Amino acid sequence: MNKLIYTLFLTGSFLASQAQEIRWNTPGAGNPFIPGYFADPTVKKFGDTYYIYATTDGSGAGFGPSQLWCSKDFENWTLMPMNWPDSHWIWAPDVMQHTDGTYRLFYCQPCNLYEGVAETPRGPWKNILGESEAVLVPDRFVKNAITLDGQTFVDDDGSVYLYWGTWGIYKGFGCGAGKMTPDLKGFTETRLIPNTEVTDFFEAPFVMKKDGVYYFMYSSDSCHDSTYHVQYATATHPLGPYTYKGTILKTSADGTIHGPGHHSILKEGNDYYIVYHRHDNPHSTRGFHRQVCIDRLTFNADGTIQPIEGTHSGVGRFAKSVLTSKNLAFGKPVKASSYYDENFLPEYAVDDNNGTLWRPLTMGQEWIEIDLQREETIRTVWTQFEYGTSYYQYVIETSTDGKHWSIFADRRSNYLAGSPMVDFGKVKARYVRLTTTGTQKNGFAGALWNIKVFGAYETSSPQLWMGLSGADWNGTEWRNDGGMLGGSFQLKAGQVSLQRIDGQEAIVLSPGSVLEYTSPVLTKDREHTASVWKHENGKWTSVSADGYLTTDGVRIEAGTEPLTLTNFRYYNWKQEEAEKQYDATTGLVRIEPSARHKQGLVVSVDANDFTAGDTVMYILNKGMEGVFESQNEPVVVEEMQGKKAFRFDGKQYFRSGFPLPATLRDNAPYTLEAWILNPEVAENECVADFTSSHDELEKIMLISGTEPRCGIVNHYGWYEDVGFKEAAANAGQWLHVYVCFDGRTECVYVNGKLISSKDIQLLIKPIQFVTLGRNAEGEWAFSGYLHSLKLWDEYIPYKKEH
Template sequence: MKKLLLLFILGTLCTSSALADEVYKPSPVLGTAWNQKGNMNPIIPGYFADPTIRKFGDTYYIYATTDGTGNGYGPAQVWVSKDFVNWKNIVMNWPTTEVVWAPDVVQQPNGKFRYYYCEPCNINIGESDTPIGPWQNILGKADAVMVPDRYVHNVITLDPQLFRDDDGSEYLYFTTWGIYKGFGCGVAKLKGGNFDLAALSDSLSKDARRWNENAPFPIAADEFFSEKRLIPNTELKDIFEAPFVFKRNGVYYFTYSSGSCHTDTYRVQYATSTTGPMGPFEYKGELLTTNKDETVHGPGHHSILEQDGRYFIVYHRHNNPKSVHGFNRQVCIDELKFDAEGNILPVVPTHNAQNVLSPLSLSERNIAYGAKVTASSYYDEWFKPEYATDDNNGTLWKAAKGNWDGAERHDEWLEIDLGKNMTFNEIWTQFEYATFFYQYKLETSRDGQSWELYADRTTNTTQGSPMIDKGNTKARYIRLTITDTQKNGHMPAVWNIKVWRQAPALPYPEATSQSGYPGMHQQDVKPAEREFTSSFIFFDASNVAAMTPHDNKPFDIQEVVCQKDNTGSSLPMMTFKANKPIRARVKDGKWAFFFNGSQRLTSKEALPKEYRYNAPYTIAAWVLSTKTKPVATVASLTSSQADLATTELRQGFDSASGLMNHNGSFESFGASKEIKEGEGKWQLWIVTFDGWKEKAYLNGRLVHEQNNFLMIRPEGHITIGADGGGANCFMGYISSLLIMPKSMTQEDVTAYYEMTSQFDVPSLGDDDFEEVDPNSKFIRSPHMKPIFNKKKPFTLSAKTGHFNEDPLNNGGEVYRQVKGDFVVMATIDDVEGLKDHKITSYNDGGILVTDENGTYYQLGAFPLFNCGNMFTILSAEDRPQYPNYKGYELDRYLQFERRGNQLFARTSPDGKTWENMPGSPVEITVDTLSIGAYQSTYTDTPSWVRLRDYIIYQ
């Protein structure tokens, strides 16, 4: 799995570089504008991706990945409809894994339904008597894996899709990242008959989760399939993922997605075969692409519905306005047409489902369609109140703030004016997130003055879309008040409100959300648990100096108690402990703490729960950087390494994450120019988030903004001066740091800057203070002697790509075991492709240190993606990596030094002047370490690294 995680991480890094050169022909713009009232694309309200459309009996089903939740986290659910216009979402009991990606459901000859889905990078299969469950894994255990990764050689297992041929034979297709040389798409033919778990031999594993193609063992898939094949990407040009096969007039059409799912390059292409469903296939061309005005953006990962001889493509595309990650996707439908020779004509994507769904007459619309709407607030012109009554699933009303962006809860409301008093008996509300619950109430009025309660859902804990409230009444005005949300930081937002005299019939009227997925009916933060004032954290050097006797001299601290905010109001205390004494002194007119690049303050308590998930927050810090590093971290709010689970304010020159890190490549961002220019100067950096937009201000001026989505986990502790793991240490001064669970406006930012920008504290007479870490200087002790030496060049070349699974048998080697302090150094003599800037695969090699607990510290050359030198810490729990961003101009001299309980990773351009790597030093708790070297490409493509002057001192 670590190999796969590496590929996904590197894949994210290289998406823009590897796929940016792909050229596609944009689709024309046809039909109505994206925000036209009454549009029928998207066909369902909400964020869903990877749709599979099926029709069983007289009911349509859309099985899709739950999107808008980071990386597709969320419950298994299905949309159902009788008329293809009015849809209902049902959360199902299974799967219960963290991610449920790219589901497909097929009815078996025996009448049962089989559910295929993937998690990275496995395929699991369930079965049920109905299309909506309850489901059960056919291997028994809830998360048992049927198809493991690389079950077909050179196929990364993802995106399963089943095709049944005319003779009843079934074929399962699966792939992602099929673009690599020698890769493509996997296909496996199922054995006929019913699957009988009890009949499986005891020698077959009922769970393939730990299966590895280099150490295979018998698994259930060996009995489930009769044959398998790699369909190479020489047949499927630029295949990335999402295969879907169908048959028409004796021709097998293999359709798939290419490009990056985050960008406009994502598109659908196809190939054909007249031989059979396993190919060979002949590439034919593109069939669905981003349109010219980019209101249809990144269309792909589709399925195809045939009905009465016509074909329709159901696919996802990015929302408007586009989310920064590209993971707020929406499901649409357009017609698929063929020419006389059977070639698929380029699809013209539309917003009104032109030639697919007939426009609804006014008599078919709900009575609130087009009604006048007023609101307590709205975010901006993308999210106007009138969008709540326009019957368009691509437009959304969003309030200006969340319910808890401030000291007290504030409700947000929409008021609909029907124009006259009208009778109705049902109201449908389609909230932004169909799989999370909202708490709300509905009121009606005949005159707009006196209101009657229509429905009270202020304690609701049930998900649904639409949320259906019934009651016969007569009124002109309807008011929806949203009082709270399940997920902390979700803003009050609605796709559509529909008011019915006679509501259309929806399938499964009694079905409600099932509780299989963890946390389905639990609220992140209940109102009674909120303690707004105690969630402020204010760290201020002048306050500490005022409370500490120091005789007008600099002093050292080992503990800081944050007990007052910047207004002086008393707050509960939060204590921070220093790993080393930290100097408090006056720097250029401000009291400040000097962090020397190896120091940090760590809280005893975790981040308060008010910051959980997508909550609004502000971090404001007066900082002066004395030495700018790639990702030097001023403050980290949690210790979590999970996706989007932390917030880190940085002062680094990395353009991707040098200012703000959220453990997400799209959600993080940098401000390289401003940070580099600010070295040696006091700067006030404020980063603030309101639940939709994150903005960064420098000295009161906006320098960056983007929409964002977070999943903060208040785990571990808060760290000042380093990241949550104690690495990527900041070098410079911090005068004050404010952290609060509230967003700031431009006016707030300006006022804070003006209030805190004083530089009038006189010097304490210590201007000769040396702004360095004395412990980070490398001076080899004269008492250390060589205990191992390999002066001549030697080449390292791994035989497999499985370094992360078993390093010492897959590219790593140990030369000595050493107890106590030591220094190991080596010089990179050459790397395959370094001279010509043509590195093979993910070639990585250098020096290695490992301990008895299975943690491996790697320091080597990795010039791809501008990484340069790379410091990697591989363990069973995690694999953080720290590049120095020198690219192909990387440092040739490598060094590990152990000094007490610290391990320093350093590089040098000349072997004389050494610099700590980002992430260095790290703490070591074991007595004895093994020292050696390593090389790997993390793939089956071999390469090499040559070292020389390898020496160990002790």
């Protein structure tokens, strides 16, 4: 079957599968109930809205912006930014509403806990203790309790308790706990809940109360693999002592519910539900592509908890659906430009299942086409891309015959992240085609959890519909590339210029100029919040934009004086005052998309360019323009077992005088090839370090060492690194090393033999220089021979002729 043009016609068998056992890839399966990679979920209900606060996952190490998911029906969820903290290492957030009406956010970084305060469950937040990085609970605040995973519990009398801990498995260790002061800025008492009371306590404490009994639940073993599971203990006081009771939730027999844990509990009426994360299917190497699921929690008559069999079905909606029309794309035939493998089939994009993903084969422009099987009126398209916290650029087209296409939504210059991405229009068509044209980050394919097509205007997702700064003026129109509606303001009269005024990119309308924007869903009568920054009397002021709204859009008209504007915002929901104040002082941020134009061979050094006996201080790079310059002693070119080679003895190292291109940043595909010979192999010797940063997953290093974990390729990632168990046995012999990474799977070959193939995720930062003979930190000196070294900023699969 040709993978380049893959066609699947789904008939009755697609829908009939729903009546069978619900598996991880069954169409319409309800678990996971969130489309994306998120972990450590805390579920809350404030008013009529459900919220999921979670660690942003799928980025290699739990790195990601602070976000929340919200829903009115517990089935259709919208991703929303929380506007603080400003760190991108936000783990295990928990939010509660205090008796003073404020909302409190608790989150952790290794190994501190922080507390924020806000007037809404969405923020904006500020640190309750003042400075943004002020710590509420430092590490070992309670002796032998390693600080992580803070979670609150409110007792019947209103007292607030905070629990935290990780790696509580050591003798004398356990979980830190404390009763908080009335202002929630400190503690009136604390206690270590030892692992003699909560057996095998590792992390993720959660406390609830039922019928006078306090239930202390927690996760045990490794969150990276199948051993992760949830246990519990009970007490008659929130600080214990606790009595261990047993396991609640663990990996299923077939392994598709894998490593469930770090949970919270939702009480809905008289029913209890456990909301937890589990690993994706197929499972990622590191186990950091976790997804959020829910199942019913059942208590026995004696107060014990029944062990839970995790499901793929979930529990369904808790309220009337916010949707007013059916998903026309569900179960319909699809075509795609490609698919990665049998785990990421095209039909997974139309199966309304958040646990299945269509992943194209490449990181380039890829498309998927849906046959609705008859002409339908199309007004809304929802797209749930793989990573909702990063933006995608795309175009949606429709057709009546599959041959002649018209644009439904042009988002090729979009820079707004979100899930779902919502596009509106009105057309009659049978076919819908989405093409991904760009991404915020390198190495993020245009993969989809779901694409949904509706006949009605589905406007329930609370989102930023319009977001325009002066930088969005392109000389002829003001493009809404930072807003969910897309489109643009058209110049109907006069002139508009782009100017930078008092630190802001702004548009200036000459007197009498008119800009108009139309949309089928944009009316002044709809609940909304609209604002714009206007420059008057020598300063910027945020004002209401309601005066510009019309019955079908926006009309901005300058009077007899020039009109200077930026940061035009329109939300399809009513903001609280604190949110308006935040927007009044915070401009829209435009992040440029990832570099798309590959340069091919970027590093190439070869000893054949020299004569045996040469003493070399400078090595010309035959990839990008530039040279490598010795930082200490020169290398000597020697003939070694039939190959010319640069001889390193541990004293020499070189640094490039050029940076590597932006096409290698983030999770970008790359290919590395080298010939190395090491007479005596030490534990770690760095042949080449292609990166200048040094944090986790920010490295691409070629190693010649005996370290079994990272002796051949090192990314500073325990699960992503690759060792070569035969390194010592191959001392004194030429090794041909070939590494190729396509943005998902990295394959490592040594002398033509595949020694590693696994999915990884990289976080490569801008590369200022490349180092030969040591790593960028000046460590792990290489003492051996290098014949040639090449690096490409693209994926080139291994072929025998290499």
